[in-house]
Amino acid sequence: MVGLARAFVFAVGFVLLLMPSAVRAASIGAAKAWIGIQIGQGSKGVRVVSVYSKTPGEKAGLRDGDEVLALDGSEVQKPEDLIAKVDERGVGTKVTLQVLRNGKSLPIELALEARPDELELLRDRLVGKPAPRFALDKASGAFPAVLDELQGKVVVVEFFASWCGPCRESSKRLSAWQRNHGKKGLRVIAISDEDVAVLQGFVRKQKPAYTVAMDTGGSINQAYLVPAVPTLVVIDSQGVIRHVDIGGGSKLDRVEEVFLALIRAK
Numbered sequence: 001m002v003g004l005a006r007a008f009v010f011a012v013g014f015v016l017l018l019m020p021s022a023v024r025a026a027s028i029g030a031a032k033a034w035i036g037i038q039i040g041q042g043s044k045g046v047r048v049v050s051v052y053s054k055t056p057g058e059k060a061g062l063r064d065g066d067e068v069l070a071l072d073g074s075e076v077q078k079p080e081d082l083i084a085k086v087d088e089r090g091v092g093t094k095v096t097l098q099v100l101r102n103g104k105s106l107p108i109e110l111a112l113e114a115r116p117d118e119l120e121l122l123r124d125r126l127v128g129k130p131a132p133r134f135a136l137d138k139a140s141g142a143f144p145a146v147l148d149e150l151q152g153k154v155v156v157v158e159f160f161a162s163w164c165g166p167c168r169e170s171s172k173r174l175s176a177w178q179r180n181h182g183k184k185g186l187r188v189i190a191i192s193d194e195d196v197a198v199l200q201g202f203v204r205k206q207k208p209a210y211t212v213a214m215d216t217g218g219s220i221n222q223a224y225l226v227p228a229v230p231t232l233v234v235i236d237s238q239g240v241i242r243h244v245d246i247g248g249g250s251k252l253d254r255v256e257e258v259f260l261a262l263i264r265a266k
Contacts, residue, residue, distance in 0.1 A: 033091045034115035035062070038225075039079045042067040044100060050261055060110035064234070069105065070098040085141045086112060095211040118227055119246055126244050127227055131155075132236045133222035134215075137190065139199035141211025145189050147239065154262045156255065158190045159226045162202040166248030167230045175209035177259075184263050185237070187211070193218040196209065234258045237266055 036055020040047045048066040051057045072095050078080045089095055089112055107187055116124075117224050131157045136145040147155070158174060160167035171190075178188045188210035192199055194216055203212055215221055225232060227246065234243040243258040245251045 002087070011048060017045040025258055032115040033086050033093070035097075035112065037062060037087060037112065039068075040084065041079060042100075045069040046076050046079050052125070056110040056113050058214055060097075060108050062097075062108060062110075063101065065101075067100040068097050069100055071095055071099075086108060115163070119244075122225055122227065122231075122246070123244050125171065126233070126241045129241055131233070131239050131241050133136045134191075134213075134220045134223070136213040136220065137196075138197060139212040139214055140203040140208065141189070143187055143210050143211055145191070145213035147235075150187050151187050151239060152237050153187045154259050154266070155223075157233040157235065158188070158192050159221055159224065159229055159231040159233075160192050161229045162192065162194055162198050164229045168206065170230060170248040170252060171206045171208055175207075177209040177256065178208075181259070181263060185262060185266060186259060189213055191215050191220060193221055234262070236262050 036052040036054070036057040038049040038052075040049050042246075045067040046055075048062055048064060048068065049057070050064050051062050068082055070076060071082065071085045072089075076085060084097075091112055091114045094109065094111045097110070099106055099108050127244060131147060133147050135148070138145050144150070156174070156177065158167070158170065159169075168192075168221065173189050174190065177186060189212075190203075190208065190210060191213045193215045195216075199212055199214060221232070230248050231246050232243055232244070234255060236242050242262060244254060245255060
């Protein structure tokens with residue numbers, strides 16, 4: 001299922017991606033605690049994939065590749081374990097992590113802080129940075145879903161799913177963008193981690209004028225830290241990410257403003 005495969009890519013505190021809205025609403029005003037790390041399954045504990053800047057994890061000296069073995073003496077074996085224990089402690093609580101680094105176990109103390117807004121985090125990690133490279137097979141489209149072959153073009157990437165209502169509603173506008181601005185150097189690519197048969201069905205119904213690509217296994221969704229669909233990314237002609245947003249509808253207005261400005265500036 002889209003989302004579950006990449007659920008642990010984002011950060012401790014991102015369980016909002018997995019939690020029903022009714023449950024989230026149950027404790028109004030309760031801030032989510034976080035360490036500020038992207039996590040994954042490690043060989044002996046929970047692997048630190050990367051550390052967000054200006055967070056408890058960075059301040060305490062956590063490093064990419066560390067493995068968290070325990071929190072306050074309580075063992076953590078899976079990402080879910082660490083998330084649950086951070087949630088239990090809450091914002092402002094001082095905790096001690098037992099961390100495995102280069103074969104040595106060491107304690108790291110930190111104070112949990114409130115997790116920032118999800119979109120703010122996404123933009124902090126992506127905007128102004130080189131776009132993660134991708135080379136994907138196409139379900140349809142006249143141009144390649146290979147970022148290296150699109151150098152010199154302004155690229156709009158939509159991470160989508162065929163079952164997503166806002167994604168289907170956005171399809172006509174994305175097609176209009178490609179038809180109206182393709183000759184000016186715009187390339188629109190929609191990426192999904194669904195299988196080819198599902199995407200071919202989407203193509204038959206929507207008849208997109210843009211390229212639809214298959215992210216088999218979801219590695220590109222992970223590289224772009226996609227928390228939900230649709231997520232839209234605007235990449236300039238030099239391969240640098242200039243705008244990111246989550247959602248459809250009126251969010252597309254700002255996406256259009258950004259890519260038009262980049263086309264004019266070429």
